[in-house]
Amino acid sequence: MNILSSENTPLADFGGLLDWPRLQAWIEHSELPGQGPVTAAQQLTGGSQNNLFLLTRGTARFVLRRPPAHLREHSNATILREARVLKALADSDVPHPRLLGACDDPTVLGACFLLMAPLPGFSPLGELPGRYARDPDWRAAMGPEFVRAAAALARVDHQAVGLADFGKPDHWHSRQVERWRAQLDGYQSLPGYTGAHLQHIDSTARWLQDNLPTDGRIGIIHGDLQWPNAMFAYDQPRIVGLIDWELSTLGDPLLDLAWILSSWREPGDPQVGAADPVVRPWDGFDSRAEMIALYGELTGRDMHSLPWFFVLACFKLACILEGSHARSLSGGPGKQMGEFLHDYAVWLMAKARQLTMSL
Template identity: 65%
Template sequence: MTDSLSDFDGLLNWPSLQDWVATQSLPGTGPITAVNKLSGGSQNNIFLLSRKDASFVLRRPPKHLRPNSNETMLREARVLAALKGSAVPHPEFHAACADESVIGSAFYVMAALDGFMPIGALPGNYATDPQWRRAMGPEMVKAAAALAAVDYQAVGLSDFGKPDNWLERQVSRWRTQLDGYREMPNYPGSSLPYIDEVGDWLERNRPEKAHIGIIHGDLQFANVMFRKDEPRMAGLIDWELSTLGDPLLDLGWILTSWTEPGDPDMGRKPAVEPWDGFVSRADLIKQYGEISGRDMSDMPWFFVLACFKLTCLLEGTYARACAGKASMEMGNFLHNYALWLMAKARQLIA
């Protein structure tokens, strides 16, 4: 059966992968008989593998590995394994492989989620029923609060990040990353407005104390899946930016993906459509506080930090596009999104 399976231009090495599957305690029996490449994940590759009685998902880095690609894969696997039995909606972890000789990189296997990624036009009842759309924001907040409630030390993730001086390190950490893009060929340098103003505000208004926990790191519509049969989340996906930090940053990240009257008018469209029916940002903040028991008075700071950090990350794709290492269409799109984020941050601090 291996002969009929595509290797997707060298991303999967079937003889050695079949041998590895045979040694693991994975759902189903026998060799892999079918494979489909799934959409989603701009950097990494996701495949649905099927064998007798079962199917599961394999996730691996791109063919041309970055210096930290394998480490990132194994970090993702580690956090998913640590979440077993928690209230966090996530794909069940099955197994990981650090041996690059199997398919050319580290990879891991997890359960397939039954659902869809909400980007652009919503499907089914989400498109026609405002009450289904109204449930989406609270579902994302419940997932963020559930992740924040996990005791990272109890699940073996004490060394998963750098909690010491977390608040104090944020602005310099991401500003250094932004400045580093100057080394990219043909990158004109950051033309982002308000970076210094917003960074200075963040430094001057830093909260007194961080509450350290596991953060997803990129909690937005592109990294969640919702069920098709009811307005509930199927799971959080794409854990490559997960680390230790203050979980209010995850809520700030959700708020950056929201659309409300009064936001900067810069041609930005809602992440999903139709948008009517979605609850307000204030409702999301209130709900998170009620679930978590946290004082939410510092939430404006974390919203601004989310805008600042995401801007610094998105500009990296624009810099790579200028250097010919990414799509210029995508680079321009993300650069324009970064401009909107900085306008929103300045609006918040005004």
């Protein structure tokens, strides 16, 4: 049985990622917008861990998000966690994709998946488009927009929205180093990988353990607030949604702010070189100090412990990026990208070292 597009040609299955007979049957019995079968499908770029497809059904369009063909241990659980947090945020002022549905039956597509309303915008990566590139005032608005989105998430009462059990808040701060160092050490089992070779990783881990904050809070954290995970409108400097919630959990929301700040560049930072993922042009952006002041104003948080979170953000992100590098050496896709991410992990540890030495 061929599933036909609006041009009466078979819809592509994208290497087996979309089983059209099963998916069409599932959609038919769902409450998704539109009528009839899906008549068009386009694979979207941007997801490094999951696959995104823009589907058209009648006059409606929606985005399907699913894990890659070769599932990792927690791929299905992660997708369902994303669906859960998006549903919980439905009535909040946090900009995010609207959840339309989720499938917890992996027999439909070989993996669990979720469906979202598409967001009209772009994810900043490399050269900025249109007026963002031409107008420094538009670039100046991007930082505060990012901070306002993070602050809105920090203000959400995780218990009130049904996420009281979304993570392990007990002793969260003291568990972070062991948690991410164990993940880094676990890459040693991958064939072809000879070790992290990240200078300052041990001294940074010790510093974090020796300087634990005493005034932490627990809330929902996105877990990966980098430029590619914030979509901006084309027609005005405004965030339309935070995307890619696969690392979301319960933790101290100051880590999200620190994660954003790790994407910032200021005079005196270590040189990044070709691995720098910062958006361009950079002139016009607020300083880190201005971003910190705005976040404190919006959330009421005392910022004196923020340096610890900044160092943790660099440490944690370096551990995560090194995993992509390790998998690329063991036969996974994107060896060149793996090298790029390793170089950026090296920079993150240099930045962490610079900060710990200045305190």
